[in-house]
Amino acid sequence: MSKAIAAAAIRGAAGLVARAGEELAGALDTYGPDQRVGFPNTGYYLPVIYGITGRRVGRLGDLEPVLETARGLVPAVPAERVWLPYLGGALDAGMAALFAAETIEALRYLTAPGSYTGKTAPSPGGLWLGAADDAVLRRRGLEFVDGSAPGFAVCVGAAPSDEAAVRLARECQEKNLYVFMCASSGGRSMAEQLAARGVQMGWETRLVPFGADVTATVFALGFAVRVALSFGGVAPGDYARLLSYTTNRVFAFVLALGEVDDEKCAHAAGALNFGFPVVADTDVPEILPSGICTYEHVVANVPYESLVSRACEVRGLKITVDRVPVPVAFGPAFEGETVRREDMHVEFGGQKTPGFELVRTAGPDTVEDGRITLSGPDVDAVEEGGALPLGIVVDIYGRKMEPDFEPVLERRLHHYLNYAQGVWHIGQRDVNWVRISKEAYGRGFRLRHLGVILYAKLKSEFASIVDRVQVRLSTEAGEVTAWRGEAREYYARRDARLAVLSDENVDTFYSCTLCQSFAPTHVCVVLPERVGLCGSVSWLDARAAHEIDPHGCNQPVPKKDVLDAAGGEWASCNEFIRTHSRGTIERVKFYTIMDSPLTSCGCFEALVCIVPECNGFLIVNREHAGMTPAGMTFSTLAGSIGGGVQTPGFMGVGKAYLGSRKFLKADGGLARIVWMPAAFKEQMRPVLEKRAAEDGLGADFVDRIADETVGVEVEEILAFLYEKEHPALSLEPLF
Incomplete structure (x- = not known):
């Protein structure tokens, strides 16, 4: 792993622990060790500390041994000349940072009680909500168990513009993800950017502004801990089972937006302990091998338009499309429908024009998830009853995708396209035959919608092996013919795999x-x-x-x-x-x-x-x-x-x-x-x-x-x- 990011995490953790110690000392002088302290309306005390160590922090004095433990977790900063790239030191520092951050936030409730509204949505009097209480946990936490909320994004910092922040939030909402916002970059936070554009925030809209300080990141991790304790049957202090639960059952990730300082690195290292990877839009040092997280730990330089999808992929989070956005009715009920010649607006392939369809495995650098392109005329350029060539190439990237699975997915194209009312498909490979009815055309169905269907269904029904889907469509005769030649080479290679098999040597x-x-x-x-x-x-x-x-x-x-x-x-x-x-x-x-x-x-x-x-x-x-x-x-x-x-x-x-x-x-x-x-x-x-x-x-x-x-x-x-x-x-x- 990168020495630079490990050193930054350790420095950040050391600074946070020192800051927490100073604030705790001041609070003890003012209020004394028996002063009650904690987050409001919860039976989980300070949840990260409670879940990992089993310690019930209810008084100021209870925080002293917690910080002593945190100090013991912070290792020395890596030496300049000799350093062993061991992730454990950075992870320990990350956990220490979370203990310190939870201490700081608990003290904030005591010394600055107006910092958080404690409500479920921002109000004119305050933007930041603070820690979720148990009523919110019971209602929202169950969604992470039953799948209605596939996961959450912890957005630390701010987007490069208000418009980018809105797009990021909307994409997360479209994927049913919760967005937990905290910290700032360039003097602004993502929550402030959304507020400036009049975006409605709160638990109801799944856009949750936790706090302005980077230490408010611990509210998001504390929420994950409480899900494990409340719904996962994890006992407080059983940190191994707790971290296993969050890694395998709570699909969260951190989006590092804007510049990343030492304190943000320390919180990022803390998130890695829970199996939550970090995806950044800037050039930060990366930690690419897997081990603690499902796949990579820290990924950098991700374009904004790919930030959420890349983070979902790195986390191993599969997002399915509940409704296929096409202008006709869609579902298995229409699979047996026939589009007869007199009802047809346009047809492709069959005995009329060249056609083929191909699913192939591709590398991560060549597949842009959700990209659908069409070269050549669309159906509105054809007179009613006309015909066009049609080539369909579906490129798929998946960490578990194998070439042997290509024909399996390819055969499903027939299934999915027939789900659209007014679309008829038979055949396969280079003998496919497709028709679009006059009614479907009249409702606005165009060739791009074929790609929309294939993207949505392949992503939802093969989520275990498919991470990204890209669809290319062509109605240019020369291009279709050339592509078909390449497709036939794929078909031939697949057929050749059977040469060594016989009916006799299988049971x-x-x-x-x-x-x-x-x-x-x-x-x-x-x-x-x-x-x-x-x-x-x-x-x-x-x-x-x-x-x-x-x-x-x-x-x-x-x-x-x-x-x-x-x-x-x-x-x-x-x-x-x-x-x-x-x-x-x-x-x-x-x-x-x-x-x-x-x-x-x-x-x-x-x-x-x-x-x-x-x-x-x-x-x-x-x-x-x-x-x-x-x-x-x-x-x-x-x-x-x-x-x-x-x-x-x-x-x-x-x-x-x-x-x-x-x-x-x-x-x-x-x-x-x-x-x-x-x-x-x-x-x-x-x-x-x-x-x-x-x-x-x-x-x-x-x-x-x-x-x-x-x-x-x-x-x-x-x-x-x-x-x-x-x-x-x-x-x-x-x-």
Whole structure:
């Protein structure tokens, strides 16, 4: 740690203890040792002293041994040449400073009784409230236990301007934080700045002006101590349990505003004992390693616009957004809503324009919490019924965030965007499809609100791993295409993680019921060698999702009691699917499309369909808008098999499944593929060629698959297959 800040804390503590000693000596001469002393209307005496030492200070004479203890806690100032960077000395000095500050404040009540109003809000006769009494503690302290008050900020000093002070206060209020104000910098305090701007202060508004002196900081720490004693069951004098409680249950931090002198350093060191870190807007020495506090101890040079969010992050305090600020109704009730073409103002992605969505882990220096940007035209620049490209990049920083969690959060985008009334979203990765209704547009819904939704929901529902969220949106065609190329590299790396896994070497599969809002009877089961239909949920992703949220839509499905090894059927999987499909689906075989195949929702990346005349299957991807040899387009086929229906000979799949060793294994595997759209075939060529080589199908197998350049009529396809000697023609009949 910094020798400079340790030395300042120790000097400040020594000065405060000396000051307290002088004031106590004067009071003893005037009033005598039996004079009653303390804070008004409380049974907790002087709470910091009482909580840490167990001493009940009720008379002036009781303060003498307290200050003697404080003197013993103040170490020598670090030597210039040789000094061991030990935090303990500074922490001891900080505790001594708090004992001295509480002594000074108790004497102030005795010798200057008009210093504090003792009320719950400032009045024309006085700004400073002083220590909270037990009535306030009982009402307000419980809020720190039940979560209605997530924490408090101790603001020491003044903001650089009155306007900045108001913004700081409002941000804390928006986050439901209490603000405890004391001390001054540059001759003004934050409370005086708020008063000058007519801001209403007091316990009711959670803006509490404690006192003008830096020693009033002890009122805030004393309040935390009383919460632990009153609601945490901590016994007075059990300092180890007390400090553990405040560290783990009372989420407070100190905002050092303006210049920081020795006395402020001493109080800051005292706050560190309670697990309350210090975040400063000036260039003070930092203490970055963790140990006493959850994360860093002292962080400096934080911009004002980031001060509160940075302090919350350092404290480990998770602030959730109770109401998503969008101009339409918002909630799970709208998740199953459909925006039809005639009701649509604008659409993105799907088969019309390029689109994708990506969640990625980023470093703290690259993510500005709450930042939402849009490049390109907004929806009001498009004529009704028009279309735009759309790229969505969500950058997330979190101390506990891991790359394995990215796809889990990415899949939730589908969920959250559908919560907005008049917004419709299906698909994932680079096959997403979004529509905004005329009604939503008329109410003022714009593209930025997509970012607002994602920020609010990711911060609230994944608070344990997410500290900062930044959303970038683009409707510029060139930019979206370029970003999509980068996103596909992310997708490919995620898919590659599964290469070493197999269905045989795990004993658990995982479900995904996220799409049951659209398909109530659909239960997707994700295997190591079979990605989810949407293409975004791999076995690893589902396992990570279950770790993040054990009660969420990804649940473990035991792999027990094999019924058909070749077809991929287990009794335990059937039981799980039967239960979670509400008894609609009795059995599923994972390695075949012909007998009890897995159901399909509506978010699948591609669709497999039987072509009986060719003794094989066609595969058509969502982006292909043309006709297929089945006599139907993708959208018509999808409408026929989606919604959780089990349809032998038809099945939705994720693109990555085409490269799996288990791809239609019981039906003959890759050798059954007789037709694919040309663009899709080229996109998947590396995957198909690798799989074909492993299956012994020859280096030219991909070129023996027909596409629309050959034709979409069965007769045309069959002639091509015979010419190319496609292996499907020599396999056993599908019927």
